[in-house]
Amino acid sequence: xxxITTVGLAAAAAPAMAADLTVSVEIPRLNTASYHRxxxxxxxxxxxxxxxxxxxxxxxxxxxxxxDGKDWLKDLRTWWRKxxxxxxxxxxxxxxATRAPGRQTIIVPAARxxxxxxxxxxxxxxxxxxxxxxxxxRVPFRCGxxxxxxxxxxxxxxxxxxxVSR
Numbered sequence: 001x002x003x004i005t006t007v008g009l010a011a012a013a014a015p016a017m018a019a020d021l022t023v024s025v026e027i028p029r030l031n032t033a034s035y036h037r038x039x040x041x042x043x044x045x046x047x048x049x050x051x052x053x054x055x056x057x058x059x060x061x062x063x064x065x066x067x068d069g070k071d072w073l074k075d076l077r078t079w080w081r082k083x084x085x086x087x088x089x090x091x092x093x094x095x096x097a098t099r100a101p102g103r104q105t106i107i108v109p110a111a112r113x114x115x116x117x118x119x120x121x122x123x124x125x126x127x128x129x130x131x132x133x134x135x136x137x138r139v140p141f142r143c144g145x146x147x148x149x150x151x152x153x154x155x156x157x158x159x160x161x162x163x164v165s166r
Contacts (some may be wrong), residue, residue: 026158029101037098038129041079051082118144
């Protein structure tokens with residue numbers, strides 16, 4: 001599994017959400033003649049569906065001397081419109097290479113969630129694949145207390161699990 005963490009933030013600067021957030025994303029193995037790993041964006045939305053913060057963006061960092069894969073991030077249409085186009089990438093602790101099929105895990109330490117007030121939010125995972133499809137999975141969760149929520153995609157994404165731990 002891939003683990004993304006942020007170091008160097010003082011524990012004394014504990015946010016309102018004094019818990020880690022773990023997001024597990026299943027990227028299914030698809031039997032197609034021309035398989036390309038999906039670009040994936042993971043972010044938190046507020047109840048009004050505005051973007052709170054991006055947790056991860058996985059994309060092709062280079063394209064075999066053809067330029068940077070950032071040109072295709074706009075295919076993650078929902079994330080792109082909600083704030084992706086305003087991001088400066090690569091972003092430390094957020095962006096990385098595309099991932100192989102299987103379960104991928106993102107662990108976001110409480111310190112990186114500074115300012116996230118207790119209440120209802122949604123983790124959104126969007127995947128888009130060249131010569132493939134696009135899919136968005138939304139997982140509502142509660143900030144402020146340990147809890148787990150699950151949802152599942154049907155094509156480009158499999159099971160998505162969000163866990164808030166103390």
